[in-house]
Amino acid sequence: MRNRLLVILLLLCTGMSARQLSWRFWPTGITDSVPAGGDTMRWTVGVSGIASSGKYAPFWLQSNTHGDISSSPFSGNLTAGIYKEAVHPERWWDYDFAVQLTGRVQSPIQGSAFAQQRTYGTGYFNLLYAHVRLYIFDITAGIKPLVYETQDTALSMGSMIFSGNSQPLPRITVGIDRYVPFPGCYGYFEIKGGLTHIWQADNIYMRGSYIHHKFAALRFGGRLPVNVSYEFHHAAQWGGISPVWGDIGSGWSDFLHVLTARAGGVMNNDLRNAQGNHVGSQQLMVTGKGTEWEISAYWQNFFEDNFAFIGMGQNLSDGLWGISLKQTRWPFIQGVTYEFLNTTDQSGPWHDRDGLCYAGNDQYYQNSVFQNGWNYFYRSIGTPFITSPLYNEDGSIHTLNSRVRVHHIGIRGDIYGFIYRIKASYARNYGNDNTSREILSTNTALLLDIHKHVEKAWGLDFGVRLAADLGSQWGNQFGAQITITKQGIITRW
Numbered sequence: 001m002r003n004r005l006l007v008i009l010l011l012l013c014t015g016m017s018a019r020q021l022s023w024r025f026w027p028t029g030i031t032d033s034v035p036a037g038g039d040t041m042r043w044t045v046g047v048s049g050i051a052s053s054g055k056y057a058p059f060w061l062q063s064n065t066h067g068d069i070s071s072s073p074f075s076g077n078l079t080a081g082i083y084k085e086a087v088h089p090e091r092w093w094d095y096d097f098a099v100q101l102t103g104r105v106q107s108p109i110q111g112s113a114f115a116q117q118r119t120y121g122t123g124y125f126n127l128l129y130a131h132v133r134l135y136i137f138d139i140t141a142g143i144k145p146l147v148y149e150t151q152d153t154a155l156s157m158g159s160m161i162f163s164g165n166s167q168p169l170p171r172i173t174v175g176i177d178r179y180v181p182f183p184g185c186y187g188y189f190e191i192k193g194g195l196t197h198i199w200q201a202d203n204i205y206m207r208g209s210y211i212h213h214k215f216a217a218l219r220f221g222g223r224l225p226v227n228v229s230y231e232f233h234h235a236a237q238w239g240g241i242s243p244v245w246g247d248i249g250s251g252w253s254d255f256l257h258v259l260t261a262r263a264g265g266v267m268n269n270d271l272r273n274a275q276g277n278h279v280g281s282q283q284l285m286v287t288g289k290g291t292e293w294e295i296s297a298y299w300q301n302f303f304e305d306n307f308a309f310i311g312m313g314q315n316l317s318d319g320l321w322g323i324s325l326k327q328t329r330w331p332f333i334q335g336v337t338y339e340f341l342n343t344t345d346q347s348g349p350w351h352d353r354d355g356l357c358y359a360g361n362d363q364y365y366q367n368s369v370f371q372n373g374w375n376y377f378y379r380s381i382g383t384p385f386i387t388s389p390l391y392n393e394d395g396s397i398h399t400l401n402s403r404v405r406v407h408h409i410g411i412r413g414d415i416y417g418f419i420y421r422i423k424a425s426y427a428r429n430y431g432n433d434n435t436s437r438e439i440l441s442t443n444t445a446l447l448l449d450i451h452k453h454v455e456k457a458w459g460l461d462f463g464v465r466l467a468a469d470l471g472s473q474w475g476n477q478f479g480a481q482i483t484i485t486k487q488g489i490i491t492r493w
Contacts (some may be wrong), residue, residue: 048481
């Protein structure tokens with residue numbers, strides 16, 4: 001009986017016959033042959049305009065757009081760029097790059113001190129990067145969104161570490177970006193991971209500071225109908241010049257302290273705990289898949305203190321739970337996502353009390369040294385539902401609302417060439433006082449996003465986005481965005 005069980009386990013691990021094992025030992029998908037042609041360099045230009053009835057552009061018009069849409073009620077963008085995509089996943093090397101420049105004009109935000117820090121016109125690179133893959137290893141340098149999500153990114157509310165809400169940060173990343181089989185497991189055990197050095201170039205409070213980020217992920221299942229994956233992310237703000245502490249340490253030894261989350265630096269807090277402002281997240285996902293459909297259920301946990309495996313930390317009730325369905329048989333509804341976000345626990349109401357340390361009251365996205373917190377150019381780097389400082393009426397740079405509960409649903413599809421996306425979210429906001437359960441404000445955020453390519457109209461792409469906020473957080477406000485873009489080919493080879 002024991003021998004039979006061993007044979008069954010071996011077959012489940014390999015899932016292949018002995019004949020297949022000889023050539024599927026490491027199924028990377030990379031072949032010795034070099035495909036000819038297929039590389040294309042393209043150009044793109046676009047114009048967009050937003051008009052809103054409220055004090056701000058509605059939440060889903062501007063959130064998770066990589067900071068490319070202004071929070072002002074009236075704004076317009078003119079964008080131009082060139083890019084080349086990586087199109088040879090089977091080749092042992094591949095590369096891509098993009099340069100995209102945006103010019104923006106915008107109206108002031110009436111009655112907000114934050115508006116005094118904004119200009120009526122600005123220009124910036126929202127893409128300026130190059131990426132190369134050598135076999136399974138990737139190197140990326142430049143300004144490119146850092147979004148690590150295995151859920152449906154177009155419909156999700158965004159992850160808790162990097163959601164695509166802020167402008168892309170300049171970075172260098174080295175690692176394995178996509179899942180690749182581990183040698184000897186015949187494709188049933190896959191890994192990915194990487195190390196990123198980021199320049200936090202906004203200089204709002206700290207000057208010349210950095211962000212360290214590393215991640216690792218495992219996936220089991222391969223070609224089986226059910227896959228299970230686990231992702232771990234660790235990030236830390238560190239280094240730079242503080243207006244209070246001066247140089248807090250930006251050298252190689254300081255980086256090693258941050259890399260290993262060890263004590264160091266020049267301040268008592270960093271010398272007692274760990275140097276830098278550390279945050280992290282973990283995600284468990286179970287995915288079932290068929291020939292024309294895929295369904296995933298996931299749980300993403302967030303931590304700011306000591307690491308504990310997901311489900312075992314102090315803030316067990318905090319996190320992002322979701323379920324996502326994708327299918328290709330019926331184009332009208334291609335994807336549906338539901339998510340629930342809770343950040344009200346934060347490891348309990350007290351950090352220390354009566355001489356005892358409870359390590360609670362985490363106050364997500366905030367830090368006493370990096371007072372601008374987990375934000376970049378006043379926008380949350382993580383989930384946009386932890387309210388960004390750009391909404392602060394007093395012009396402060398702190399995160400004033402970190403305790404939220406959110407229900408969110410998203411739907412996308414294609415109706416006779418009209419590509420649409422719907423988002424609807426209901427948020428309850430509790431502020432930062434972890435001893436209170438009072439709801440300070442609510443908001444229902446709605447979005448209808450429709451795009452259509454019209455070949456007869458000079459091959460232009462037209463887009464209309466309608467959005468609304470309903471509730472006490474910002475009042476009832478409505479807005480619309482119209483976009484017109486054109487793409488073309490520069491050269492092929």
